[in-house]
Amino acid sequence: MPSRPSNAQIVRLFDLISDYLALDGESPYPLMAYERASRTLRDYPVSIADLASRGGLRELPGIGEAIETKVLEFIATGEVAKLDELRAKYPEGLLEIMHLPGVGPKTARHLWEALAITNLDELKLACERHALRGLPGMGEKTETNMLRAIATYEARSGRSLAGAVEPQAAKFVEALRAMPAVISADYAGSLRRRRSTIRDIDLVVASADPSAVMDAFAALPELAGTNERGDTKLTAVTHTELNVDLRIVPEPSYGNLLQHLTGSAGHNVALRAYAQRRGHKICEYNVEHVASGRQITCATEAEVYELVGLRYIPPELRENQGEIEASEEGLLPDLIELPDVRGDLHVHSDWTDGRATIEDMALGALEHGLEYMCFCDHSQSLAMARGLGPDRLAQQMEVIRELNTRLPGITLLCGIEVDILADGRLDLPDESLAQLDFVTASIHSAFSQPRAQIMKRMTNAMQNPYVRSIGHPTGRLLGRREPYDVDLDELARLAAETGTFLEINASYDRLDLSGPAVRRAVELGAKIVICTDAHYPTDFDNLKYAIWEGRRGWLEAKDVVNTRPLSEFRAYRKA
DNA sequence: GCCGTTTTCGGCCCGACTGTTTTCAGTCG
Numbered sequence: 243m244p245s246r247p248s249n250a251q252i253v254r255l256f257d258l259i260s261d262y263l264a265l266d267g268e269s270p271y272p273l274m275a276y277e278r279a280s281r282t283l284r285d286y287p288v289s290i291a292d293l294a295s296r297g298g299l300r301e302l303p304g305i306g307e308a309i310e311t312k313v314l315e316f317i318a319t320g321e322v323a324k325l326d327e328l329r330a331k332y333p334e335g336l337l338e339i340m341h342l343p344g345v346g347p348k349t350a351r352h353l354w355e356a357l358a359i360t361n362l363d364e365l366k367l368a369c370e371r372h373a374l375r376g377l378p379g380m381g382e383k384t385e386t387n388m389l390r391a392i393a394t395y396e397a398r399s400g401r402s403l404a405g406a407v408e409p410q411a412a413k414f415v416e417a418l419r420a421m422p423a424v425i426s427a428d429y430a431g432s433l434r435r436r437r438s439t440i441r442d443i444d445l446v447v448a449s450a451d452p453s454a455v456m457d458a459f460a461a462l463p464e465l466a467g468t469n470e471r472g473d474t475k476l477t478a479v480t481h482t483e484l485n486v487d488l489r490i491v492p493e494p495s496y497g498n499l500l501q502h503l504t505g506s507a508g509h510n511v512a513l514r515a516y517a518q519r520r521g522h523k524i525c526e527y528n529v530e531h532v533a534s535g536r537q538i539t540c541a542t543e544a545e546v547y548e549l550v551g552l553r554y555i556p557p558e559l560r561e562n563q564g565e566i567e568a569s570e571e572g573l574l575p576d577l578i579e580l581p582d583v584r585g586d587l588h589v590h591s592d593w594t595d596g597r598a599t600i601e602d603m604a605l606g607a608l609e610h611g612l613e614y615m616c617f618c619d620h621s622q623s624l625a626m627a628r629g630l631g632p633d634r635l636a637q638q639m640e641v642i643r644e645l646n647t648r649l650p651g652i653t654l655l656c657g658i659e660v661d662i663l664a665d666g667r668l669d670l671p672d673e674s675l676a677q678l679d680f681v682t683a684s685i686h687s688a689f690s691q692p693r694a695q696i697m698k699r700m701t702n703a704m705q706n707p708y709v710r711s712i713g714h715p716t717g718r719l720l721g722r723r724e725p726y727d728v729d730l731d732e733l734a735r736l737a738a739e740t741g742t743f744l745e746i747n748a749s750y751d752r753l754d755l756s757g758p759a760v761r762r763a764v765e766l767g768a769k770i771v772i773c774t775d776a777h778y779p780t781d782f783d784n785l786k787y788a789i790w791e792g793r794r795g796w797l798e799a800k801d802v803v804n805t806r807p808l809s810e811f812r813a814y815r816k817a
Numbered sequence: 818g819c820c821g822t823t824t825t826c827g828g829c830c831c832g833a834c835t836g837t838t839t840t841c842a843g844t845c846g
Contacts, residue, residue, distance in 0.1 A: 271829060275818035306819050344836095346843055379837055387836090595830075595846050620846070625832035627846050664834075686845055687834065777846080 246291045247316060248466035249283065249481035255316055255325065256280040256309070261337045262328035264347035278304040288463040289481065291317050335361025342391040343723060344384075352377070366392050387690065394724050401439040402484060403720055405750020405787050408433060410464065410480065411443045417462055418447055423454040425493050430503035434557045436790035438720055438753045442485040444503050448496035448541075455490055495527050497540035502526035504543075508562035509555075516566050517550040524550070558757075558793040575796045578772075580789050582799040584807060585614035586782065588659065588682055588713060588745065588773035593638050594619040595627035596777045600641055601649075606779025608652045614808045616655035616680045617642055618713075621669040623661045624686055630658065632674045639677065653808055655679035659713055664688035666695075666702040668709070675708035682745065682773075684713035685726060693727040700733055704742040707816055711743035711771050714754040722751070730759055731766060738767030741817040743803055748774045748788035749781075757794025764795070769814075770802045 260276035282304045283290055293299055294317060299310045312322050333354065339362060340350035353359040356377055359368055368374055369385040369392075411429045418427035424447055428434070431444035449455045456476045460468045465486070468478040476488045491499045502510065503526075514524050523530040528537040529549045540546045544554045552569045556577060559565040568574050590596030591603050598606070600617065607615040619638065620629035630638060639656045646654040657680035661669035664687055668675070675681050683703040685696070703709050715733060716725035737744050744763055747754045752775070755763060760770060772788045774781050792802070799805040803814060 272818045274829070275820095278819080304819065308818060344843070348842060379841075381837060383836060590846085623833065624845065626830075626844085628830065628832090629846095689845090690835090775846095 246289065247320075248479075248483065249286060249290045250466070250483035252290050252313060252316065253280050253284045255312070255322060256283065258337070259312075259322070259325050259328065261340065261347075262325070262332060265332050265336060265340065265351050266328060267347075267351075275304065275306075276309075279309050284482070289466075333360035335364075338362050338395070339365055342388065342395060344387050344391055362392055362395070390724070394722075401441055401721065403750050404433055404436065404438050404440050404790075405753075405784070407440055407443065407484060410482070410484070411445075413464065414443065414445055414459075414462070414486065418445065418455070418459065421455060421458050423449050423451040423458070425449055426496050428500060430500055431505065434504050435506060435560055436558045436757075436794055438750070438756070438791065442487060443480075445486060445488045446496070446500050446503055447488065447490045448493040449490050450492060452490040456488065459488055491527070494539040494541055497542040497545050498524075498528055499526055501540075501543045501546045504557050504560065506561050509560035509565070512562045512566055513550070516552075516570075520550055522550050556793065558790065559796065561794075563758075575798050577793045578789060578797050578799045578802060578805070580786050581611075582802070582805040583772055583785060583789070584612065585616070585804040585811065586612055586774050586776065586785070587616045587655075587657065587680055587711065587771050587804055588618045588747070589615050589776045590619050590659075591617055591638075593634065594624070594629055598777075598779050600638075601645055602779050603776065604645060604649055604652060604654055606776070606782050608649070609779075610782040610785070612652060612782070614653040614655060614811070616657040618657040618659040618680070618682045620686075621658055621660045623663060623669045629661070629669070632670060635670070635674055636677070657681055659684050660709070661686050662699045662703045664691070664699075666699040668703065668706060672706070672708060675706070678708070680710050681706075681708045682711045682713040683709045685717055689717055689723070689726045691726070693729055696727050697729055697732055700728065701736060704736050704740045709742060710814075710816070711745050711773075712737070713745050713773075714747040714749075714752050714775070715744050716754050716756075716759070718752065718754050718756075720751050720753065725754075730762060734763035734766035734768040737763065737769070739817060741769075741815065743769050743771040746770060746772045746788040746792050748772065748784040748786075750784060750787045753787060753791040755791075755795070757791050757797075760792055760795030760797055764797065764801045770797065771804050772802055773804075 256276045257280050260273045263273055282302050294313045299305050299313060316322050336350045336354055339345055340347045357368055357373060359365050369389045374380045374385050375382055411433055415427050415429055418424050426448040428446050429443060430446050432440045447455055452474050464480055465478045466481045468476060470477050474490045478486045517524045521532050523532055528539045529546060530537045547554050553574060555565050555569050586607055589603055591600045592598060620627040622629045622631040642654050642656050657678050659682045662683050662685045663669055716728050718725040744755055774784050776782055803811060
């Protein structure tokens with residue numbers, strides 16, 4: 243009997259089956275069913291194998307008889323016959339190829355059949371040798387685009403989205419804090435610095451009984467297994483195939499270790515050099531006063547910084563980007579916090595690609611303590627999202643205005659996320675835009691245009707008197723799509739000049755603008771709006787990710803327009 | 818392959834744009 247498979251192994255099973263079926267030319271609906279099942283299983287927090295063994299699998303949405311049978315087959319035998327059949331027909335490397343942006347199953351299979359390309363390396367070589375342009379439907383541009391896509395793919399290298407991982411890390415911290423032997427617990431590392439992508443979860447614990455903590459931790463149901471275990475350190479792997487490092491120290495050194503493991507490496511090197519010049523030596527267990535040889539342990543991180551003569555530096559700033567100098571000179575920013583945000587100006591509904599009604603989205607915003615919110619559904623050119631033309635937009639306005647009269651506690655505004663078309667025109671006439679309280683303009687097409695054309699589109703949009711903000715200004719999708727070729731400095735200058743706001747989009751696979759871009763934009767005089775781009779009522783929870791990204795960009799509430807009460811927000815005018 | 822106050826078959830968000838072409842695959846949220 244094989245050992246119990248991890249959730250990630252089971253999820254991968256169905257990802258593979260649907261990928262191979264796509265190569266095989268199967269109709270799209272079984273594929274969609276496998277993909278849906280895969281998403282459901284991926285989000286399931288504890289052992290799927292246990293659930294399946296109890297016969298509970300079919301209670302999950304999207305799991306029917308066929309998929310349950312395959313999970314049980316996999317648990318019993320470690321194999322699935324259907325997948326083995328498919329594997330025998332196609333080289334595995336085709337799957338990577340078909341997941342490149344701009345490439346699909348048909349193209350991947352075509353490349354294999356016509357040029358015997360079976361993996362990314364061979365594809366790269368073929369592009370470099372211009373072997374693709376001889377094939378029907380492919381040309382010079384195809385080769386360029388594929389080479390760029392391969393480069394992006396190779397750079398992503400196994401990092402996970404912080405927004406997908408943080409809830410799990412927070413649960414680990416909660417579970418640790420509930421253990422009797424635990425005095426303090428936090429996550430550290432890049433997750434604590436609020437990087438948008440992370441490699442693993444670092445957990446730090448203060449306890450006098452490390453062995454008891456490790457025993458209890460290793461038994462948590464979210465863990466698929468443990469790898470190594472010493473006296474003070476344990477490494478494990480979650481069902482989602484994320485590595486978790488647990489470090490345990492005595493309470494007096496907790497601040498030292500937390501500071502050390504939060505990093506970044508660059509920050510710690512700079513901090514130690516700074517401390518050395520002031521006669522101190524910092525290590526992960528204490529701060530040593532070199533002249534006297536006295537070693538001082540720090541129960542809190544703040545003490546570490548105080549001991550070397552610095553003001554406390556928030557984790558988001560610890561990237562060796564001038565934070566030590568700013569701390570020394572008393573010039574650290576007064577960073578924005580989640581409760582500072584009073585309104586959300588980018589919310590979708592089921593009138594386009596949102597998944598909830600206008601009323602449910604409004605209630606979601608109300609429950610999250612927002613004072614105002616603006617519906618900005620898609621405009622007509624985004625047909626797949628059933629984007630709004632002038633007539634449906636007018637109808638939607640009536641619905642929103644009516645609801646606004648009978649929903650106390652929150653003000654509902656009418657807006658649109660209008661597409662900036664490939665030629666720079668907006669997707670709706672000014673007469674429509676003029677009716678609205680707020681207009682966000684976004685690029686959703688022709689991403690690969692040269693910088694001059696992208697900037698022409700941005701300029702046209704920002705110079706429109708009704709466009710109040712630019713949505714997800716660079717279009718990046720973390721780990722999946724590079725930003726379009728935006729000149730950030732020019733964008734920020736234009737934003738400042740025209741009085742157009744720049745968005746921090748809170749979707750955790752966007753976080754666009756990025757922290758560093760925010761810092762630069764504010765330096766150049768741009769004002770920021772922080773928006774969820776919510777498609778579900780629960781998406782208002784994502785606001786915190788945009789706050790984190792903003793904090794990484796040294797952002798203060800005063801530079802964010804939707805931290806203002808509604809009356810002040812309304813008073814902002816375009817230049 | 819899943820689902821059902823459309824219950825055991827017939828739906829499954831749906832149309833313009835891009836790069837390459839003369840009929841189409843893939844992408845956009």
